[in-house]
Amino acid sequence: MIARLTLTDFRNHAAALVEPGPGFVLLSGPNGAGKTNVLEAVSLLTPGRGLRQVPISEMARSEGPGGFSVAAQLNTQPFVSSEVETRLAGTEGPSTSLGTNGSIVLGTGTISTAPDRRQVRINGAAASVNSLSEWLSVLWLTPAMDRLFVDSAGSRRRFLDRLTLALEPGHATHAARYEAAMRARNKLLAEELWDENWLASLEAQMEEHGNGVTLARLRTIKALKPAVGAVRDDDFPSAGLWLDKQSPMNLASRLASTRKIDATARRATHGPNNEDLLVTFAANGQPAAKCSTGEQKALLLNLILSHAEVVSDRRGQPPILLLDEVAAHLDPARREALFDRLSGRGQVWMTATEPGLFASIRDGAATRFHVESGALIPA
Numbered sequence: 347m348i349a350r351l352t353l354t355d356f357r358n359h360a361a362a363l364v365e366p367g368p369g370f371v372l373l374s375g376p377n378g379a380g381k382t383n384v385l386e387a388v389s390l391l392t393p394g395r396g397l398r399q400v401p402i403s404e405m406a407r408s409e410g411p412g413g414f415s416v417a418a419q420l421n422t423q424p425f426v427s428s429e430v431e432t433r434l435a436g437t438e439g440p441s442t443s444l445g446t447n448g449s450i451v452l453g454t455g456t457i458s459t460a461p462d463r464r465q466v467r468i469n470g471a472a473a474s475v476n477s478l479s480e481w482l483s484v485l486w487l488t489p490a491m492d493r494l495f496v497d498s499a500g501s502r503r504r505f506l507d508r509l510t511l512a513l514e515p516g517h518a519t520h521a522a523r524y525e526a527a528m529r530a531r532n533k534l535l536a537e538e539l540w541d542e543n544w545l546a547s548l549e550a551q552m553e554e555h556g557n558g559v560t561l562a563r564l565r566t567i568k569a570l571k572p573a574v575g576a577v578r579d580d581d582f583p584s585a586g587l588w589l590d591k592q593s594p595m596n597l598a599s600r601l602a603s604t605r606k607i608d609a610t611a612r613r614a615t616h617g618p619n620n621e622d623l624l625v626t627f628a629a630n631g632q633p634a635a636k637c638s639t640g641e642q643k644a645l646l647l648n649l650i651l652s653h654a655e656v657v658s659d660r661r662g663q664p665p666i667l668l669l670d671e672v673a674a675h676l677d678p679a680r681r682e683a684l685f686d687r688l689s690g691r692g693q694v695w696m697t698a699t700e701p702g703l704f705a706s707i708r709d710g711a712a713t714r715f716h717v718e719s720g721a722l723i724p725a
Contacts, residue, residue, distance in 0.1 A: 492639070585625050
């Protein structure tokens with residue numbers, strides 16, 4: 347879990363400090379106060395572009411020096427060292443050092459001279475972005491994700507890859523190398539004369555890493571099926587799920603045979619970049635895309651919660667959950683069912699405009715903050 351979170355020049359937070367407890371972390375305040383920004387900062391402690399999926403250069407505070415920093419101490423003990431600090435992102439970049447209690451400290455951010463280049467430090471040492479997945483598992487649900495089942499296949503692939511990454515940290519490496527080889531192949535196919543040997547080499551790389559991506563996705567779905575398909579008494583419907591348009595294992599030969607087609611399409615027409623996560627309402631087999639808005643929300647919540655349970659069993663610790671404005675869109679019965687299912691299952695960060703939405707969560711199980719104009723005030 348996160349024991350201490352420090353933001354410097356991130357979004358509308360010039361300097362913010364959060365010391366959350368092990369259970370619910372409840373952030374309430376008016377729209378535009380910076381609640382979701384705190385959740386986004388936590389989401390950056392994993393590979394990728396965070397819960398908003400925007401360029402890293404957009405995250406620095408507009409009135410700041412041009413860079414930002416996010417640092418988090420991971421442990422189960424109170425913070426006891428003053429050594430763990432975040433230097434100003436606009437001057438020296440994200441930097442962390444190891445606390446005297448032996449805790450792990452993750453830091454990420456940018457500097458003003460390279461606002462598009464994300465830096466990562468683990469216990470003060472430079473590290474790759476993908477290495478973050480080895481230390482922390484973070485899942486999130488935002489209002490924008492309510493359209494997941496009717497959105498593009500690409501959105502569902504990214505969602506599935508986040509689920510997969512939480513179970514298999516090495517998935518990020520396969521995905522990144524597949525994407526790099528695919529981009530290089532697309533560029534080569536756009537030329538008038540093709541280098542056959544270079545194409546064959548790239549297609550071999552796409553097969554190697556593409557198989558890694560597909561198999562990891564399949565393992566994730568297999569692991570999720572029992573939990574997400576279980577019939578529960580908590581008002582969250584069971585679901586069926588599978589991988590559609592599964593990539594062939596003999597991908598290199600398929601790609602070699604479709605070079606002209608792919609050159610015209612300007613993309614690889616075979617491979618994991620074409621796969622899709624399909625979800626159904628288990629009770630009647632109805633595709634999630636055709637379910638009501640309320641059913642889609644409940645299906646998505648069940649998928650997130652089931653995945654959190656699987657991650658907890660597999661990794662020995664529950665993932666951090668970030669639930670943005672979820673409670674406001676649930677009826678009272680389903681809201682209570684959500685709180686009951688989340689209780690005692692690790693650190694859960696939740697936002698709401700009205701603190702009354704969290705009234706039924708007992709004080710001993712929650713750390714509460716009021717957020718106002720970029721300031722976090724313990725409530």
